[in-house]
Amino acid sequence: MQDSRVRVFGIRHHGPGSARAVRRGLEEFAPEVVLIEGPSDADPLVMLAASETMSPPVALLAYATGEPSKAAFWPFAVFSPEWQALDWAAKNGVQARFCDLPAHNMLADQRELSTREGDPLAELAAAAGYDDTERWWDSVIESNSGTGSSDVFDAITDAMAALRETVPIDEETAHREAYMRQVLRKTLKDGAQRVAVVCGAWHAPALVGPLGPASVDARILKGMTKIKTSLTWVPWTHSRLASVSGYGAGITSPGWYHHLFTAQDKTVARWLTKVARVLRAEDLPISSAHVIEAVRLAEALAVIRSRPLAGLSEVTEATRSVMCDGNDVLLDLITRKLVVGESLGEVPEETPTVPLEADLRARAKTLRLKQQAGAKNLDLDLRRDIDVERSRFLHRLALLDIDWGVPAEDEVRSTGTFRETWALQWKPEFAVSVIEASLWGTTVSVGAAAKIEARVQAPDIALAALIELLEQCLLADLPDALTRVLTSVKTVAALDHDVTHLMAALPILTRTLRYGDVRGTDVSALTEVADGLLVRICTGLPVAVTGLDDASAEEFRDHLDKVHAAVLMRDDPESIERWLKVVSGLIDRDDINGILTGRMVRLLRDAGSISEIDAAQRLSRALSIGSAPVDKAGWVDGFLGGGGLVLVHDRALLDLIDSWVGQLREQDFIDTLPLLRRTFGAFEAGERRAIGQAVRGGRVTETSVETDARRGRAAMAVVSDILGVNA
Structure with a gap:
């Protein structure tokens, strides 16, 4: 029998349909406390989610203090149910807390716990006649986001409960669910009368109904190791949501899901209008008639397939047929720019960070270098002071293995030495690189110099490697390190x-x-x-x-x-x-x-x-x-x-x-x-x-070589006009 004080929302991570339903469910239930799946030791960071300068996609980053390479991310997009729960709690003055296993346990036990293999949701999709879990969830939940009821969570929980009877619970899941129950017990014991729990659908059956004796969960959690960790918020991107997720639930179409969540009406028409805009930017003749016909085809396909709304597969097929003329190269362009998309989030300046990152942000702001997810070429004219400083800054970052900028081939042919071209693209994983680089110093210049000096002191370093370091010192303008490298070059x-x-x-x-x-x-x-x-x-x-x-x-x-x-x-x-x-x-x-x-x-x-x-x-x-x-x-x-x-x-x-x-x-x-x-x-x-x-x-x-005198005379006439001389 379910506790009337508790409402469990079993969701699909990064699902816009789930996000809408969670928002409605919270409005209906009006909880006093919202427990959200996520590392419980990140509770001090919850208040930052309410900041006006916090803009998803973002991620919680937890890393082992002193060993940044051991890290984990918990991403949030605007269409993530967990983010909507955080946002609802902040706007309604309700306490929000994370209830999952702390990061200091998860990072310590990564090598010890057995984990579940396979996707249990795939079995439900197969039972419904779908060979693709994404398409099944999109059809059943996401595409029904505008009309579904919060009661859908009861049906999801029942389905997961039936599925859990046939699938063994792995060790990691057992630890996590035991901890979630402990947090829920404590929240109720502290006097909360209405508690909402937002967690992955797979975990919902473990939190519904009687929680059982606390001693059982205490025995499950007994003996877990822990390490010292640090946590913070970092910017994230849609493309990273498509490739990896801290929840083990990466999605293939974050751009589409963002559109599903933000487009309140005429979802298909608005989407195909975006498609037309992208194709027109490539100088392709796409008219309003193309958009209208594509909308009709997508909706017709949905009717034929007995689906309430056209989903991603329908609009993709309509795009291929009507707008791309069957050209898969153009369809791949749409996939990259819209279906996946590139959107880099922002975090507040008051977010906890290492001094090196603060210096990096300040220098980037001074040099007018914007951190963005999309690739962009930056042409530098080294006769300009600001471009010289930009070059030095990017070379220093490269020395610290923060490859925000990568040297690229100059599109302008020039034999001069005053040009330099960089390909800029900020990636979320650079957050870990920055933390690792902070071991070398508190500023970018100090860290780069310290790393050069450490490499110089490496035993048996080759002369050519030393000369390369010397060149890097000059490019990055590190005079103190240059002196030490020069001394080593002479000695070696x-x-x-x-x-x-x-x-x-x-x-x-x-x-x-x-x-x-x-x-x-x-x-x-x-x-x-x-x-x-x-x-x-x-x-x-x-x-x-x-x-x-x-x-x-x-x-x-x-x-x-x-x-x-x-x-x-x-x-x-x-x-x-x-x-x-x-x-x-x-x-x-x-x-x-x-x-x-x-x-x-x-x-x-x-x-x-x-x-x-x-x-x-x-x-x-x-x-x-x-x-x-x-x-x-x-x-x-x-x-x-x-x-x-x-x-x-x-x-x-x-x-x-x-x-x-x-x-x-x-x-x-x-x-x-x-x-x-x-x-x-x-x-x-x-x-x-x-x-x-x-x-x-x-x-x-x-x-x-064969020549054409007539064409040659025409060319000479043009050159004469340009030079202002008589032919």
Whole structure:
């Protein structure tokens, strides 16, 4: 027999139909206390739900103090029955409390308790003839949200009670329901005459009727472990509701459910109007007639299927047929933007938080960076002070593993160094990242610097990794950390005798030297380090290139390319001369792998250190009798690897290689073919086509491209008009 003082509302988490019914039920029952499924140690945060600046979707976050990675979320949307219960209690001056197992028990016992497998609601859906639980609940409850009665909760409780007789209760559920009963007993003992309980439908039968002796529940809860936890409110998003839920009841269509709850009338027509608006934003010709026909089709489908209202499946099919012409790509766009949607909630400023998060919010506000769920590209002009500060701020967050901003490719083609593009998207899980990062400091800049220093002190850190940290220090403008990193770079570089390590570090350091000034950063201290690295590389290079096999030579070739590019990019005459002099002294040695010799000849030729005639003579000697065909192919790969323009513009070189290939014996050709194919396969399609034309006897010049004089004159006329000159 049910206690007349208690009314249990068994709901579906994040269900708009349940939310409406709960609201009506609370109005009818007028409870003195509302108990809501949620961690009971979050009661001090309930009052914040009444704040005018609290805007769902939001979530309760509980984490182990000192170990933020151990955390759990309890999300709430505006269409969540639990949120509506909180909102009703706040507006009616009624006490609201959470009644579920405390977070300090749940987080401590995550590894110990057995949990139920499968979805018991799926059995009810199957019994009703539905193969999809979402569609069943949508049809029975959600789509009836405007006309249903609060009595529906009695029917739900009876159905769950019958289902629980066939499904064993898992250990986690037993603990949680025992605790809920204990809270309910205490609430009644404290004198409450009308208590409303808002909980998941699965738990409703355990709270209806006589609660039984408290000693039984006390024995169930005895011995549960606990850990120290902290709780707070954090912003949440609809997309996160679609993928995960602290209740284990993630939903696939939060945007649709939000519409069901907020659209009081003409639900289908209003929804399809939103669909039309999204498609029109993509420049698609969607008219009012499309909306009208789609509404008619959705409602007709509902009638055929004996459903009281058109649900998500009906409006989706109508959208596909009428508005998308069967195009599933457009339908996927609607799903992402509307059915799931992206809506980021807000929490009051007085919400408990770590100092680092407060600093992050303040800095973001100062820099006019808005936390939003949707992805957005931010183009920075580093000649502007505010954009420089934004860049430093985002780089500091990246160091703390808070990836609010991710470097992106600039949509504006520019060879300058003053542009920077970031892809911004705030994700709810960053709340945990912020808490984890707070271990490093109370502000973003202090935390980033502390993390850099900790990484510098890591044992056996490689020189290249140190140089990367040094670059990050400059980008994030962390002068104190930069000093420590510089000291470590000098120490490690002096003790590291592996030339490949030094060669891996120099390009990163050179890039920092090249692009640091655009941010107004003093990089003069790095010049000495770069000079020292180059001297040591040049000193150790003759030994490092000796006696390498093909695999090692290919790996070393990459280092050669990067160091060569870095030296030329730095544009320091003394450094360039030192580097080219060392490389020039190696190309005549016989103990160096042909891949490297060919590469060094190519680098010297491109830099103008040796003439084209000299390079051709060296290629001729390399292909002459005396070496194995595979070794010759390696030399060719070293010389040509990465680009075939040299063959397009130098017919003599092409003739040498063509002649050598033509003279190969059958077995030699078979042996060298894989390497040659790899070499020539890496060329651009245009390069390969031009080389093929030349081999067949065509000309390898710009005149081989067909031109249209008439179109050319028209283009020149336009250019003349733009420049203001006579054609």
